[in-house]
Amino acid sequence: MKTKLFSIILFAGLLIAGCGEPATTNIDTTNDSAGAVMSLDYRDFDQAASKMVQSLLGSGRLGKSDGSRYVLATGRILNNTTQRIDTDQLMLKVRREITNSGQGVFSAVVGPGSDKTLLETRELRESDEFDTSTTAEKRTLIAPELTIQGKIHQVIVPLARNRQQVEYYFQLELSEVKTGLTYWQEEVLVGKRGSDKSVPW
Amino acid sequence: MKKLGLFLIVMTILASGCGKKQQDPRIKVQEGVASDTFGSNIVTKPVIHAFSALVGDRIEVTQAVTRRNNAGITELQVEFRNKSFNTERFQYKVEWVDADGFVIDSKTSVWLPASVPGKSNGTIIAAAPSAKAVDFRMNTRNQE
Known part of the structure; x- marks a missing residue:
């Protein structure tokens, strides 16, 4: 009798404790201590962007002797990985930090992510419907002096015992429009090892 | 014997x-x-x-120095020594503070990995997110 009762209590306890869906929790993105994943997650982008920006600002390449700011244009960021990546996950952070550093501003009209509405709005100068004192005149846009472009590259290395190594290379370079010279470039490697059943995409 | x-x-x-x-x-x-x-x-x-x-030999910070580069950005170099015999892996986060003592909000202030072999010296280098930074705060935690 006692054994039966004990079994029922044990069974009920297991049902209550173990059979429910795992609870949903918000990620503490400031102090996330969860284990690594084989794919790229937000921590990898944070880490890569942080190292890139620190390298660029620490290099002093964005410092102008007269204290003014460079005008930059963002070029293409190639995604050479098996993952579907919005490359803005990297570039938005880099752009934000360069802008906030006070050493550079980005052109919104040049580059793959240019602001089409901005150009459309400038065309309003041709319209009789608008007060001409509120429309933009011709030849007032400022051309970029520097371009920034890069690549996210992936290498998968099979290892023994059903394991694999996945290397993600974040590469950026900064070039001067006038001379075509590259002033700064950086590569950040994020490497992961794990089961080859964890497909990185 | x-x-x-x-x-x-x-x-x-x-x-x-x-x-x-x-x-x-x-x-x-x-x-x-x-x-x-x-x-x-x-x-x-x-x-x-x-x-x-x-x-409990582990990491001991031996020196932290700062300098300003030609662009007015403060750079930080932290030197530390691993007193243990094992490779120590940890994470660090640097926050920068302006002249008023306010922390500068920056995406560069994230947990970054570091490691140093046993009985060896290591170095962490960081750059401030803007020329407004005059001081820093650094925190560390165990590598998960």
Whole structure:
């Protein structure tokens, strides 16, 4: 009798404790201590962007002797990985930090992510419907002096015992429009090892 | 017999640790490459390693220096020493503070990984997110 009762209590306890869906929790993105994943997650982008920006600002390449700011244009960021990546996950952070550093501003009209509405709005100068004192005149846009472009590259290395190594290379370079010279470039490697059943995409 | 064992240990300690010139502190010759020391000698190693673990030898910051580069950005260099015999992996986060004591909001202030082999020196280099930064705060945590 006692054994039966004990079994029922044990069974009920297991049902209550173990059979429910795992609870949903918000990620503490400031102090996330969860284990690594084989794919790229937000921590990898944070880490890569942080190292890139620190390298660029620490290099002093964005410092102008007269204290003014460079005008930059963002070029293409190639995604050479098996993952579907919005490359803005990297570039938005880099752009934000360069802008906030006070050493550079980005052109919104040049580059793959240019602001089409901005150009459309400038065309309003041709319209009789608008007060001409509120429309933009011709030849007032400022051309970029520097371009920034890069690549996210992936290498998968099979290892023994059903394991694999996945290397993600974040590469950026900064070039001067006038001379075509590259002033700064950086590569950040994020490497992961794990089961080859964890497909990185 | 016990005396002989004790004699051998003492002799090994003497042979491995005494009479050696102080090496250039900038150069670390790791165990297996350098001549034996107390910590690497086959006889004394287990005792020394166990003692090190017992007293909780780990990372010790030896110096933190800052400078301003030509663009007005403050750079930070933190030097530390791993006192243990094992590779220590940890994470660090640097926050920068402006002249009013306010933390500058930046995406560069994230947890970043660092590691240093046993009994070796390591360096962390960081750059401030803007020329407004005048000071820094650094935090560390265990590598998960």
